[in-house]
Amino acid sequence: MIPHAPILAILLPLFAAFLMPVVGILARRRGIKRAREWFAIAAVLAELVIVASMLPAVVGGQVLVYQLGGWQPPWGINLAIDGLNLLVALIVVGISALVAIYSFVYMERDTGLDQYYTLFLLILAGMMGVTLTGDIFNLYVFFEIMCISSYALVAFRRNWQSIEASIKYMIVSSLGTSFILLSVALLFGQVGSLNIGDLMQKFGGVVPSTLIVPLGLFMTGFGIKIAMVPLHMWQPDAYQAAPSAVAALFSGATTTVGIYAMVRVVYMLFGILGVGMILAGLGLVSMVLGAFMALVQRDLKRLLAYSGICQLGYILLGIGLGTTLGIQGGLFHLFNNAIYKTMLFMIAGTIIYQVGTSNMDKLGGLWNNMPVTAMAFMIGALAISGVPPMNGFASKWTIYVAGIEEGQYVFTIIALVVSALTLAYFLKAFNSIFLGQRPKHLKNVKETPISMLIPILLLAALCLVFGVLPHLGIELVRPAQEAVMNSGGYISAVLGGV
C-alpha cells in the first residue's frame, strides 16, 4: 500500500481541484492546448493507483484504519476502509477516469472548462470523502461537498433548462442533507459519539423507539440522493439538463456513493432494527414506477434517468433481503449498474454531440451512420435488461435466486416482470434511434470520435466479461458482502479494543 493512501485518496482530487484554475491560466498564457484535460486525467489516474494500492490488504481481510493526527477513535477523526467502501471507491474512481477521458472531446465545444474540471475534481474529492470516512459528521460534510459540486455541474451550461433543473435539484437535495445533519445531531445527542464504529457498538444500549426519527431522516436524506421512490422526482430533470458527461458521472459514481451511504449508515448502523424489508419494499416500488415511467419517455436521457430509478430498485431489493446471496446480488448489481448506466449516458452524449438532440422522435436510422455506437448501445440495453450472457443477467439472476430462497415469491415475480419492461423500453429506444427510416437531415451524421468511443467500448467489454465470467464479479464483491455482514470486524478494527 502507498503510505498514507487513505488520506491521499481524498486530498489528491481536492488539491488538484484548487490547482485547476492555475493550470488553466498558465496554459492560456503559454499557449499549451488541452493542459486542463490532461491534468484532470492525470489526477484521476493517480487517484486510481492510490485506491488500487489498498486492494491487497483489504482483500486479505484487513480493515485499514487511518487515524488523523494520531488521535485514537472515537475521539479523533478516522478513515476506515473495509471491503465495502473499497469496492465503492474503485467504482467511483474507475468511472471518474473514464468520464474524464470521455470529457476530453465531449466538452471541447463548451466554454469555462476551468470551472468544469475544478467541479469535476471537487465532486470526486467529495465522493471519496463520503466513501472512506469512518466518522458520520465528516460523512455529512463530504456529502455536502459532493452535492454542492453536483448542483453547479447540472447548471454548467447556464441555459434556462439547466439552471431551472439545478435550482430544483438544489432545493430538494438541500432538504435531504438537512435531514441528514439533523439526524447526525439527534444521534450525537442520544449516543454521544460521531464515530461509525463506536455508534454501532453503543446502539445495543439505546432504546430502539428513540431511533425511529434519526433512522427515518437518514433514509429520507440518502433516499433523495439516490432517487428512491417517492423522493426521485428531481432526477430526470437534472439528468436531462446536465451535460451527458456529468449525467454519466452522476449515474455511475454519485448514485453508487449514495447507495453506499445508505448501506453503511441505514443498513449496517441501524441493522438491528430490521430495516432490510423496508429497503426491499421501497426498492420494489422504485423498480415498478421507474419502469412504467421510462416506457413513455420521448427523451433518451429522461428514459435513462427513469431506468436508473428502476435499477436502484433491484440493488435495494437484493441488499434488503439480507441473505448472503441477496447482498452479493445487490452489490454485484450496483457494480454492473455503474458500468452500463455510465456507458448508456455516454452514448446519449455522443448522439447529442453528433446530432444535437436526444429527442427520440427526431432520431432514427442511425445504425448505418454510427454502427459501433449502435452495437455498444445494444450491448448496454441487453445488459441492463438482464439478457444473457450480459453482466446484468448474472446479478439479476442472483437477486431472483436470493428472493426465491427467502420465500419472497411475489417480490421475485415483480422483479422478473420489470426486467421484461426494461427490455421493452430499451427496444423502443434502440428502434427509435438506430433503426427505421433515417430523417433527411441526419444523412451526414458521423460515427462517434475515437476518444469518446474508447471509454464506451471498454465499458461494453466489461458488460460482456462480467456476464460470461460472472464468478469474477461475485469474487470482486465478496469482500464487500462480508464487510456488510460482519460489522463486528469493522468495530473491533476501528476501536482497537477501546
Place this chain on the structure above:
Amino acid sequence: MEFGPGFWGPIIATAALLLIVAVTWLILIGGRRITKAKPSDQKVQTYACGELLEAEEVHADSELFFSPIRRVFGPFYRYVRPGHTGILSTYLFWVVVGLIIILAAIAVVLW
C-alpha cells in the same frame, strides 16, 4: 459458480447464443439470395390519411410505442405521471410524503 438448484453455464450459453446468431444470419443471407428485393414506387410509397409522405418524413411516435400498455395501466399514468411535470412544490410535497411513509414503516417494523 452455483446459482441454487439448476444449472447455468455462461460460457456454454454464450457459445450457443453466438451459434444461433450465426445460423440466423446465414438463413437471412440465404433468403435474400433466393428472393431478391424488388422495390417499386407503389411498394415504397407511404400513405397516411389520404396524403403521400416521403419515407424520411415518417417516424413512429416514441411515446405511443407501447400505447396498449398505457391503456391497460391508464389509472397509473393518470395519477402518477402528473407528479413528474417539473413543479417544485409537488416535488417537495412528495419528499414530505416519503418521510412520513418511511417513519410509519419504521414504526410498524419496530412495534
